[in-house]
Amino acid sequence: MTTARSDHGRQDAPELPAGTTVEELERLCIRFAVEAGRFIRDERPPRMGVAATKSTETDVVTVMDRRSEELLHRLIQQARPDDGILGEEGADVAGSTGLTWVIDPIDGTVNYLYEVPAYAVSVAVVVGDARTEQGWAPVAGAVADPSLRLVHHAGRGTGARTRPEGDLDVAATALTVSGEDRLARTLLATGFGYAPEVRARQADVMRRVLPRVRDIRRIGSAALDLVRVAEGSVDAYAETGLNAWDLAAGWLIVEEAGGVVVGAQGRPGKELTVAAGPALVEQVRTLFTDGTPD
Structure with a gap:
């Protein structure tokens, strides 16, 4: 399974396992990110607990980080039991399909801890070895913004869009980068x-x-x-x-x-x-x- 490369290192359309489509993976990314985003927003304890620290005392792991990651693992393994999983909190799963789910159960943990409304759940599917710096490329992904109740998503070759969380029937807004050149x-x-x-x-x-x-x-x-x-x-x-x-x-x-x-x-x-x-x-x-x- 390989991916071609174009200018600036951009990855072109990947080769996926038989019977798997980018559109299917993108829909799953949206669903998983939204479910985890709703969980961390709606189930947030009134007094947040810090479960551990990672690299320093300022780099916290909350109880909800771990619970969100456990939820994402369950969702992924129910839908795609043979894929790998790589997550920030370290509970990794080896896969056999060449696809790995790369997940951040709460991105912006300190914001979440202090109730600053700028945190997210990030879910992506990649081809290649996501444990290396050079050996992987994303093929589908979603970033849920629970505070704004939005989900941003893309698939390789399908474009990038924003929509209200969890409602695939609502028309999405296409995303376009700034044209600034100075x-x-x-x-x-x-x-x-x-x-x-x-x-x-x-x-x-x-x-x-x-x-x-x-x-x-x-x-x-x-x-x-x-x-x-x-x-x-x-x-x-x-x-x-x-x-x-x-x-x-x-x-x-x-x-x-x-x-x-x-x-x-x-x-x-x-x-x-x-x-x-x-x-x-x-x-x-x-x-x-x-x-x-x-």
């Missing part, structure tokens, strides 16, 4: 890591970047930042330290909205993820890699 007029979204030394490096980068763009937004959810690029409510997004579950669904949504998603050298990933329209993406990448855009 760095000085760019509204740039970004995010910061949790480790103090990482934050210090990112602060140094921001001191260089901020004078060169219109303004910067730090929302706290990589999945929603990528959706905002896709819908054109920000012009570009750049961040270091992203994992597969942070970017898989949003990456595809941006590309299907006419945007480009790249990394420092090629594919997006931990070293750097940049998303923007075609006229802007290289300017932003250059700004974050060497600080001297044309």
